[in-house]
Amino acid sequence: MTRGRLLIFIGVLFIVSAILHVMPLWIVVLAPIWSTPVKVAGIVILCVGALAMPILMIFGHGQKRDLPALIGDVWLGAVWQFFVWSVICEFVGFIAWAFGADHGARERYVALACVVIVAGLLAGGAITALGRVGIRHVTIRLDRLPQEFDGRTIAHITDTHLSLALGERWMTRIVQQVNSLSPDIVCHTGDLADGDVARRTDAVSALGEIRAPLGRFYITGNHEYLSDAAYWVAHMRKLGWTVLQNAHAMVRIGEANLAMVGINDLTAPGNDAASDRPDIDKAVQGIPAGTRTVLLAHQPKQVRDAVHQELDLQLSGHTHGGQIWPFHYLVRAEQGALSGLSRPGPSTQLYISRGTGFWGPPFRIGAPPEIALITLRRA
Structure with a gap:
């Protein structure tokens, strides 16, 4: 891969990472009415993750380093599920709002539903991937x-x-x-x-x-x-x-x-x-x-x-x-x-x-x- 193509690839990787982190940042952290410490912690975690994930994957997979690759892969799987389910839960929440649901309660329920669903899917997905093969x-x-x-x-x-x-x-x-x-x-x-x-x-x-x-x-x-x-x-x-x-x-x-x-x-x-x-x-x-x-x-x-x-x-x-x-x-x-x-x-x-x-x-x-x-x- 030429230097120019490599730089383009790295740039695209960071852009994709930013996109994947934006929806969870908004739906789960910023939109609901949380306390200030919770919001700050969520912002820090997701912003650091958006920068760290591409670096871990480039260093891990590109340099064949096992631990960075694994950490980057785990985060990728998690943030992908958060991205998908934040979109789905927000859509369901929008329908609830259209039928008269309280705005503040709706935002909190959407965020909590997203976290609970993703946590359950990731736990089950890890057990399925690492457990006994059928x-x-x-x-x-x-x-x-x-x-x-x-x-x-x-x-x-x-x-x-x-x-x-x-x-x-x-x-x-x-x-x-x-x-x-x-x-x-x-x-x-x-x-x-x-x-x-x-x-x-x-x-x-x-x-x-x-x-x-x-x-x-x-x-x-x-x-x-x-x-x-x-x-x-x-x-x-x-x-x-x-x-x-x-x-x-x-x-x-x-x-x-x-x-x-x-x-x-x-x-x-x-x-x-x-x-x-x-x-x-x-x-x-x-x-x-x-x-x-x-x-x-x-x-x-x-x-x-x-x-x-x-x-x-x-x-x-x-x-x-x-x-x-x-x-x-x-x-x-x-x-x-x-x-x-x-x-x-x-x-x-x-x-x-x-x-x-x-x-x-x-x-x-x-x-x-x-x-x-x-x-x-x-x-």
């Missing part, structure tokens, strides 16, 4: 699936985003959950870890303990290209995982075959062997006609490649199911779908996981994490 059982029927694969299972994990908050203990717990399902195949569809590679290696290494008799398959997501994609590719291979980079691998049961296909993320820069641009034509080259196919692609919108090649099933992550409402609507608009099973093509199905971990703010509101256990069935 198992999502999904049955997918494929035309002409060989009898030998009928009833076989695929455990799908994605977006683990290993970090200071999601470390080795958390990853070990995920591995234990996956192994308890006794899947035939395990897939990880990218965004393995965030931050300093040296700090995440031990946590990622827990993935070496996952058991899957028919194979373990991994592809890169966009976040691998923010750290060291080549390192993670080499490390996952060292752990015994098959890394699919614009390539496929055949899973065989007797004479029956299932092709596991993987393509790189759309953000791959193409500057080294681990960072080739996504190439679906290269990935499927050599697959015998009539073979059923499962494509691993990090972003759901890469399904256009699957439809073009008439592949049977695509597994994706990336969306986190929106992670924190109301981001759901923005993510759906950008990716075309949010989570779950859909059929974007005549012969192509798409399953989008809500993700196993989280990125940024340690909250999940309206989008619980998941480990998907997919059972393949003959249509």
Whole structure:
């Protein structure tokens, strides 16, 4: 990034931070009739937060410093919810005023409602994000699936985003959950870890303990290209995982075959062997006609490649199911779908996981994490 673009980016970050803090400042602190010490404390907290949040995120994420990044992310999640709910509560308060509610009482009730709602959502969102990950059982029927694969299972994990908050203990717990399902195949569809590679290696290494008799398959997501994609590719291979980079691998049961296909993320820069641009034509080259196919692609919108090649099933992550409402609507608009099973093509199905971990703010509101256990069935 050039110096000019960097300055523009930093400037935009501070402007966005100011906007996010203005509404809570007005609705929660200034408009209600509070005592002077309460108002002064609220003004100081929000003004300091508006300046500190971008600095913490730039220093934390930009310099790969765990603690500043985590503090900045927590504040971002909190102030985003305060921004959203201050707008909603003010709208409801305006309706109450239109029906004759006392102005002073209305302002206080709006502020208190906003604080109570946000506090509850953040507490619940933190428990959901950091607690036990749920198992999502999904049955997918494929035309002409060989009898030998009928009833076989695929455990799908994605977006683990290993970090200071999601470390080795958390990853070990995920591995234990996956192994308890006794899947035939395990897939990880990218965004393995965030931050300093040296700090995440031990946590990622827990993935070496996952058991899957028919194979373990991994592809890169966009976040691998923010750290060291080549390192993670080499490390996952060292752990015994098959890394699919614009390539496929055949899973065989007797004479029956299932092709596991993987393509790189759309953000791959193409500057080294681990960072080739996504190439679906290269990935499927050599697959015998009539073979059923499962494509691993990090972003759901890469399904256009699957439809073009008439592949049977695509597994994706990336969306986190929106992670924190109301981001759901923005993510759906950008990716075309949010989570779950859909059929974007005549012969192509798409399953989008809500993700196993989280990125940024340690909250999940309206989008619980998941480990998907997919059972393949003959249509």
